[in-house]
Amino acid sequence: MKKLVQAVILKNECYVDHIFDMLLSAREIAELANPGQFINLYTGKGEMLLPRPISLCEINRKEGTLRLLYQEVGKGTQYFTTLQKNDTIKVMGPLGNGFFIDKKCQKHILIGGGIGVPPLLELAKTLQGTVSVLIGAKSNPILVKEFEKIGAAVFVATDDGSYGIHGTVLDILKKEALQADMIYACGPKAMLKATSDWAEQNKMSIQVSMEERMACGIGACVGCTVKIKKDSKKDWENRKVCKDGPVFWGNEVAWNAQ
Numbered sequence: 001m002k003k004l005v006q007a008v009i010l011k012n013e014c015y016v017d018h019i020f021d022m023l024l025s026a027r028e029i030a031e032l033a034n035p036g037q038f039i040n041l042y043t044g045k046g047e048m049l050l051p052r053p054i055s056l057c058e059i060n061r062k063e064g065t066l067r068l069l070y071q072e073v074g075k076g077t078q079y080f081t082t083l084q085k086n087d088t089i090k091v092m093g094p095l096g097n098g099f100f101i102d103k104k105c106q107k108h109i110l111i112g113g114g115i116g117v118p119p120l121l122e123l124a125k126t127l128q129g130t131v132s133v134l135i136g137a138k139s140n141p142i143l144v145k146e147f148e149k150i151g152a153a154v155f156v157a158t159d160d161g162s163y164g165i166h167g168t169v170l171d172i173l174k175k176e177a178l179q180a181d182m183i184y185a186c187g188p189k190a191m192l193k194a195t196s197d198w199a200e201q202n203k204m205s206i207q208v209s210m211e212e213r214m215a216c217g218i219g220a221c222v223g224c225t226v227k228i229k230k231d232s233k234k235d236w237e238n239r240k241v242c243k244d245g246p247v248f249w250g251n252e253v254a255w256n257a258q
Contacts, residue, residue: 003028007091010065012083016140018072019115020081027064029093035059035123036098036186036209036247039066042090043079051092052076053242055186055209057118057143058125066093069118069142096246099123099207105181109134109204110152111169111195113187117142119209120186124152132178136169136191170194180204185250187211189258196250206250210241227254 007026015021029039033056040051058067072078083089106129110120113136121143124131131152135141138159147154155172156164165171169191172178185195186209199206210226225238226245229252236254239245 001032002092002095003032004090004092005029006088007066009083009085009087009089011085012081012087014081015069016142019142020070020072020077022068022070022080022083024066024068024089024091025064026066026091026093029091030059030061030064030066033059033066033094034098035101035126036119037094037096038119038246039068039091039093039095041076041080042092043076044090045079050076052080053095055119056094056122058122069115071115096242097244099184099209099247101126102182103128106130107180107182108132109173109178109180109183111173111183111185111187111191112136113169113191114138116185116187116191116209116211120184121146123184125150129181132176132180134169134172135164136187137163139163168194170198173198182207183250185209192250192253193255193258196253196255199250207247208250208253209246210248210253211246227257228252229254 005026005028007024011023038053038055042051054068054070057069072081108127108131111134112120133147133152133154135156139162141156157167157169157172183199183206185192192208196206224241226241227236228239229236236257
C-alpha cells in the first residue's frame with residue numbers, strides 16, 4: 001500500500017562525483033518498504049511536473065527514515081541537490097515489487113553497477129548466510145565500506161583500473177568462481193544481460209532490478225515497459241517496470257527483444 005506524505009529532509013549532502021546522500025523522515029513509508037522498492041520524489045515545480053523515481057538505499061523502520069543515494073543527471077535531481085536539512089518534500093511510496101527473499105538460500109551474490117549499487121545495501125542487511133557483493137564503477141565505487149561494515153565480502157571492478165580489478169563485474173565472477181543459491185543484480189541493462197547469461201550457464205537463479213525511464217511511477221502511463229517471455233518462451237509481452245517490477249527473474253526477461 002503506497003502512501004503520499006510530506007517528508008522532512010534530515011540530511012542531503014554530496015557523496016561523490018554528482019551522487020548525493022539524502023536521509024528522509026517518512027515513517028509511514030519506511031514501515032511498509034522492502035529492499036528493491038523505490039519512491040517518487042516531487043519537485044513541486046510546474047516546469048518539472050513529473051516525479052523522479054529513486055531507489056531505496058536503506059530503510060530504518062525503528063527511526064522511520066529512508067536513505068537515498070541519487071545521481072544529479074537533470075533538472076529534477078539538480079533541484080533536489082539544493083534542498084537543505086529541515087526542508088520538506090512530497091514523497092510517494094513504497095512503489096514497485098522488490099527482491100524476493102527465500103530464507104532457504106544461504107549463499108548470496110549481489111551485483112551492482114554504477115547507481116544500481118544503492119538498492120543492494122538494504123538487501124544485504126536483510127539476507128541471512130554469506131553475502132558476496134560485486135561492485136562495478138567507472139572509477140570511484142560507492143558504498144564499499146558500508147557493505148564491508150555489515151560483514152559482506154566485497155569485490156570491485158573499475159573501467160580505469162583505479163580501484164579493484166581493471167574490468168567488469170563479469171570478470172570478477174569468472175576470476176573468483178563464486179557460487180550462490182541466489183544472485184541479485186541492479187545496474188545497466190548490458191550488465192544485467194551479461195550476468196543473467198552467466199547465471200544461466202552456471203545454473204544459478206538470478207533476480208534483476210531493471211532500470212527504465214519512468215514518467216508516473218505507478219503504472220498509469222505505460223512508459224517504462226520491459227519485454228518478458230510468455231509461458232511458451234517463444235513470444236514476449238510488455239510488463240511495466242514501475243508496477244510489475246522493477247525486479248524480475250533474469251531468465252524471464254526477453255533480453256534480445258529489448
